Amino acid sequence: MQISAKLRIATIAAATTALMSTATLFGANAQETYRIGYAISKTGPGAPGAATSTTPNYEMWVKEINDAGGLKVGGKQIPIEVVEYDDRSSSEEAVRAIERLINQDKVDFILSPWGTGMNLAVAPILDRAGYAHLAGTAVTDKAPQLAKRWKNSYWLLGTGEQYAVEMAEFLKGLKEAGKINDKVAMIAVADGFGIELSKAGRKALEDRDFDLVYDKTYPLGSQDLATIVNEIKSLGADTFVAFSYPPGTLGLTEQSRVLGFNPKIFYAGVGTAFPLYKNRFGDNAQGVVSLGGASEDDPKIADYIARHVAFADREPDRWASIVNWASLQSLQQAIERAGSTDREAINAELAKGGFDTILGTYKPGDQTFWQVGQWQDGKFVGVAPTSMEGAHELVFPKPEWKAAQ
C-alpha cells in the first residue's frame, strides 16, 4: 500500500500540532508554591466513594492551609498549589496521570487516588520516582508486604483481615457472656472487599467456635436482597454479618426492617458509617454495627466533623475520612518538621511518625482507629477494640425496628 506524501505530511502536521498544544499547557509556574498533585475518580464507578472519603478532605486541607498563609517551611510561608486530574476510575488513566504529575507537572507531593485497585496501580510508579504514598482508601491483605516492597508507601486502612478478626473477637466476648448464641449468618458482596473480609471472617468465626448457618455472596450492584433476608430469618442466628457495599448496605437495612428481621447483632458493611445512612434511616440506625467508628466525644474529632460540615455541606464518613484526615495532618507536620520542601527529607520525617492528629499521636499506617463501631443516638461511635480509650458500651440487643418515617 502506498501512502501519498500529502497524507504523510498531514499526519505529521496534525500530530505535531497536538503535541505542541499539549506541551504549552504544561507551562511552568515561576511563583514559589508547594505543588501538590492528585488524580482521583471524578467520574466512573469510583466517583461516589472518592467524593465521600477523599476529595472533600483534600480540598479542605489545602484551603485551610492556604487560608492560614501556607505551609511554614524554614521560616517562610509557602502556599499550596494543586494540580488535579480525573482518572475516570481506570487503572490505565491513573497510571498515566501519575506519570504526568511526576514528569510534566513536577509536583512536590502526590496524594493517593481512591480505591484499592487504583492505589495498587500507582504504587510502583510513586516508589520508583521517590514519592511517598499515603494510600488512604485501600484495604488489602497484602498491606504488610506492600509496605515492605515499596519503602515509602503507607497502607492506612490496613488489611481486610484485621476488621474481620476484631469483629469475631468482639462477638466471642458476647458469646462467652451468654448474650448471643453461636449461630452466625454471613453474607458478602461479590467484590474484592466483600470476598477478602468474608474469607477472613469465615476463618476467624470458625476458629472461635461459631457456627456459620448461612454463608453466601450476592452480586455487586444488587439492592434487592429480600430473598436472602427471608431465608436467614428462619435460621435462628442471633448475629447477622454483611460485608456489603453501600447499595447493598442500604437495601439490606431497609428489607430487614420491612421483613421484621431483627437479630441481636446487626452488622452491615461499607456505607453504614456514611452520614447518608443516618439521614435515610433516622432512629432505625440505632444499634446497627459496622466497621470504622469515631470518638465523637473527642473534641478534636468533633471539631473536624464540624469543619467538614462547614466546608463540604455534609458530614464526613466515620472511617476512611478520619484516617485520611490524620494522614494529611501528618503530611503537613512532616513538611514543617523537615523545614524544607526536599522530598527525601519529608519522606524521612513521615517514616519517623509521632504526629499530633485527630487520631492522637499517629504514624501513617498505624491501625490505631476503631475496627468496630455502632450507631448510638445519632453518633457512630467506636466499640472495639475494647481496649482502646473511649470505647463505648455496646447497645445490646439491637432495638426493634420502628415503622418507616
Next chain:
Amino acid sequence: MSILKPDFIKPVGLGAVIFAALAFLPNFVDNYYMSLAISVVSFAVLATAWSMFSGPTRYISLATVVFFGIGAYTVAVLGEHMAFPLVLICAALAGTVIAVLVGFSTLRLAGVYFVIFTFGLTELVRQVVSWYEVNVTREMGRYVFLDITQNDIYWQLLALFAILLLTGFILARSRLGFALRIIGEDETVAKHCGIDVTRVKVALFVLSAVFMTLTGAIMAPRWTYIDPVIAFNPMLSFQVVIMALLGGPRRLLGPLLGVIPLTLLFEVLTASFPNHFSILLGCVFMVIVYLLPGGVIGLYEKYRAPKKRTLSPPDGNNTTPKSEEKAA
C-alpha cells in the same frame, strides 16, 4: 503471493526502518511521553486489529475488551509461574480458543444482533470470571508483581504492532484477503463463488482476537492489581471503535489516523479540563460525526479521487466508489 516483488519490499522496508527508529524513542523522552507512547501504540494495535476483522466484514464488534481482559487475566494467573514469553503464548492460545468458540457460534448473526451479542459477551465473561473468583479461588483481585519496565512494555507493543501491520499487509495480498473483500462487497456473491463464508470470517475474527489478547497481556504488568471490573471495562471497546471509525477501518493504516489524534485529544482534555472531560469529549465526537462522516481516510480519498483517475491506475487496495458509498 507476491513476496519478493518491489511493491512488497519497498513498503515493508520503509516500515522496518520506521519501527527501528521508533524503538529508540525511550532514549529521547521522559517517562511521561513514554506512557503517552504506550497509550498510542496499544490503541494502534487494538484499533488496527479491530479493523482487520470489522473493516472488510462490517461487523461492529464490541468484544475488544473481552480479549484484552482475557490477556490481562492470563498474565495475572500465570505471570509468577512461568517465563513471560511463555505466558504470552498461553494468552494467545486462550484468546484463540475463546475467539473460535465465539466466532462459530455468532458469526452467522448479522447487523445489530452481532453488536448486541458482543456487548453482552463482555458482561458474560466478566460475570463468569467473578463467579469463579468468588466461589473457587475466594480472592477477587489478583496481583501482578513482575519486573517489567515501562520501556519493556513499549518495545513489546511496538513489536506486536509491527507484526500486526505485516500480517495485515500480507493478508491484503493473499487469497484469504481477497475472499474477505468479496464477502464485504456482497456475501451472497461470495457464497456463489465457492467461498466458505463462515470459515473465512471466523479465521479473521480469531486473528484479530489474538492481537487484542496479546495487547492485554502486555499491558497487565503496568497495573499491579487486576480485578474483573478493571480488566473488562467496556469503555475500552467503545474507544477502539471510535478511533477506528475516525481513521477509517477499511485501510490498513486508516485506524492509526484515528488513534493518534484521539489519544492526543484525550490527553489534552484530561490534562487541561479534568472536570469537563466527558462534556468536551461528547462535543468533539459530535463535531467529528458531522464534519468527518467518512473518517480521516474518507476525507483523504475524497480529496484525492479525481486526481487518481487521470494520473494513475488504482492500486490493489483501493475499494470501488460504490463500496465507499455503502460504507458511508
